[in-house]
Amino acid sequence: MSCNSCSTGKDGQPKGCKNNGTCGTDSCNKLTVFDWLANMSLPQGEEPFVGVEVRFKNGRKQYYKNTENLTLSIGDIVATQAKSGHDIGMVTLTGELVRVQMKRKKIDINDEENVLKIYRKASQKDIDIWSAARDKEEPMKVKARQFAIDLKLKMKISDIEYQGDASKATFYYTAEERVDFRELIKVFAREFRTRIEMKQVGFRQEAARLGGIGSCGRELCCSTWLTDFRSVSTSAARYQQLSLNPLKLAGQCGKLKCCLNYELDAYLDALKAFPKNDTKLYTEKGTAVCQKTDIFKGHLWYAYEGEWMNWHVLTTDQVAEIIEKNKAKEKVASLEEYASLLVEDTKTEFENVVGQDSLTRFDSPKRKNKRRNNKGKQRRRHKPHNNAKK
Secondary structure, three states, rough: OOOHHEEOOOOOOOOOOOOOOOOOOOOHOOOOOOOOOOOOOOOOOOOOEEEEEOOHHHHHHHEEEEOOOOOOOOOEEEEEEEOOOOOEEEEEEEEEEHHHHHOHHHHOOOOOOOOOEEEEOOOHHHHHHHHHHHHHHHHHHHHHHHHHOOOOOEEEEEEEEEOOOEEEEEEEEEEOOOOOOHHHHHHHHHHHHHEEEEEEEEEHHHHHHHHHHHOOEEEEEHHHEEEEOOOOOOHHHHOOOOOOOHHHEEOOOOEEOOHHHHHHHHHHHHHHOOOOOOEEEEEOOOOEEEEEEEOOOOOEEEEEOOOOOOOEEEEHHHHHEEEEEHHOOOOEEOOOOOOOOOOOOOOOOOOOOOOOOOOOOOOOOOOOOOOHHHHHHHHHHHHOOOOOOO
């Protein structure tokens, strides 16, 4: 759903997003880039950039030429050129920032094969046809999956996207191996009576198109802001000292989580001060082997060979000093003299975050002698008054 500033006016033409694409609604904030160059004027004599970024279903974006010099803003619904017919999409970026994005993605504005044209702003008739086609996609997906199961094809149809003029339907699917779907296309064409295009996507692209909530409790990065997928290996988890549990490290796509790469550089920089895990320390008491490292505190735990239960904590500077002496063919007496003498204070100090007030200040007071008070009331009730005696 869009906000009021993104809705259509009385003439059926879209008003556009007055908040520059930052109103927080689904149509504005999904994979939207904030146009921080919108309020900047161009140098004198320079013509505005004709490139426009248009978003389609589930975050699919393409760049088009505004050859008709239409006045476009973020949130406008436009009719764009397609290989056959036309498509309907929403403008997500205009102006000089499109030039920056196209340069970053190495897209030439003069490439007529990849950069098509914008025909016009979508009329109400275009929007009605587009909406009617979008309403057909979900029931079509159910039937398409059943047809694939009947033909015993090892593939999963994850999504269907109609072209804006309802002349073509693109079926997105995932598969582990190559699939012969020639018979499936014939069934689709006979059942749905439209042009069919099959497009294979990866498992991460599928999760990005469908969206969802991650284990962190937020929307998936790939469906909100992440636009490129970098390879994630298990070494990223090892460097961060995470348990190699595939159930915890895998995302909704079944692959390793993309967020494992976010802090990897910081961990790699911190590990430069640490020796390798297979580095042994040679002392007169015996040879010590590293058992555990704490990257945040800069501590390492070593144990003598044969005495695996007794660990000695050392700092990175102490370990580096022992390694330098070992390189000079010198042995230290023992690890005990280098071990940290600081005993960690395990006592936890709690602070009253609400000030001097008690947490039970709003509770009703308890009556301790409720039974005794009730007996006293009964005695006074049955006791005769002095006036009655007189």
